[in-house]
Amino acid sequence: MPELPEVETTVAGLRSVLQGSILTRVEPRRADLRFPIPVDLRQRLTGATVTGLSRRAKYGLIETDRGDMMIFHLGMSGRWRIDPAEIGAHDHLLLETAPRESRQGHLLSLNDPRRFGSLDLVRSDAWRAYAPFTRMGPEPLGPDFDAVRLAAALRGKATSIKAALLDQRIVAGLGNIYVCEALNMAGIAPTRPAGKISRPRLTLLVEAIRDVLSAAIVAGGSTLRDYARPDGELGYFSKQWRVYGREGEPCLCGGTVLRRVDGGRSTFFCPKCQN
Numbered sequence: 001m002p003e004l005p006e007v008e009t010t011v012a013g014l015r016s017v018l019q020g021s022i023l024t025r026v027e028p029r030r031a032d033l034r035f036p037i038p039v040d041l042r043q044r045l046t047g048a049t050v051t052g053l054s055r056r057a058k059y060g061l062i063e064t065d066r067g068d069m070m071i072f073h074l075g076m077s078g079r080w081r082i083d084p085a086e087i088g089a090h091d092h093l094l095l096e097t098a099p100r101e102s103r104q105g106h107l108l109s110l111n112d113p114r115r116f117g118s119l120d121l122v123r124s125d126a127w128r129a130y131a132p133f134t135r136m137g138p139e140p141l142g143p144d145f146d147a148v149r150l151a152a153a154l155r156g157k158a159t160s161i162k163a164a165l166l167d168q169r170i171v172a173g174l175g176n177i178y179v180c181e182a183l184n185m186a187g188i189a190p191t192r193p194a195g196k197i198s199r200p201r202l203t204l205l206v207e208a209i210r211d212v213l214s215a216a217i218v219a220g221g222s223t224l225r226d227y228a229r230p231d232g233e234l235g236y237f238s239k240q241w242r243v244y245g246r247e248g249e250p251c252l253c254g255g256t257v258l259r260r261v262d263g264g265r266s267t268f269f270c271p272k273c274q275n
Contacts, residue, residue, distance in 0.1 A: 002074040003175035004058060004140070005216035010080055011060050015053040017082055017106045018062065018097065022049050024105070025096035028119075033092060033112060034075060038121045044068050045121075050097075057136055057172035061127065069124045075116030081109045093119060136172040140209050145171060147203040154194040154202075161197060162190035162267060165209075174209070177244050178216065180268045182208040184243045184251070189274045190267050215240065243268040 138144035255272025
């Protein structure tokens with residue numbers, strides 16, 4: 001599943017071709033993905049100018065001059081394609097932009113073979129009240145995420161620190177790959193009770209989360225299943241993975257990476273340096 005760095009990379013790629021462009025064609029090619037696509041999506045966005053692109057957790061936000069914002073989620077296998085050579089059965093939304101000044105127009109497609117993604121449309125001044133966002137914690141790369149706030153959110157929790165970090169109410173946008181990586185970087189066992197981690201260790205964890213996400217964004221995300229950037233290039237952060245997907249291989253500390261399954265998810269960790 002595309003996680004925060006992949007969505008951030010996707011938004012940056014879309015921004016390069018959509019920012020300031022007029023949408024001359026908005027064509028949903030089916031009625032739903034994971035949820036129904038708004039029936040008035042075409043009417044409300046065709047002819048609109050894109051005024052901004054941003055991200056909230058694992059969602060991308062596309063704002064227009066009509067006061068409408070399209071919110072997309074890539075689900076398990078979704079990705080945007082810019083000027084694809086051909087349109088296939090899994091291209092479920094087409095956006096076309098008009099040429100302007102020295103810039104050419106583009107055709108973009110939202111491709112989602114497994115259809116676990118979503119498309120929605122809200123008013124730009126009300127996006128913070130969008131139902132999934134109202135339950136989310138702070139952005140891990142934002143100013144509201146620090147050891148003090150994390151300690152408060154974890155206080156009294158007996159659940160494992162890994163499960164807590166995957167809870168979007170604690171911190172928004174973290175997924176399995178980057179939680180495994182950050183816990184290894186911070187030297188914290190994924191099974192340690194979340195409410196019993198000291199403030200100094202939480203400070204190291206916050207720094208590790210920021211560092212691993214920032215490095216992944218620079219690398220264009222991780223290549224996992226069908227993920228690719230909008231320009232078709234693959235993300236290369238997988239080449240920097242410390243533990244994820246490396247069961248039986250050596251950890252940087254000299255220990256051996258192990259794998260366990262928790263709640264249907266694989267957890268990769270090193271018992272030598274994570275405690």
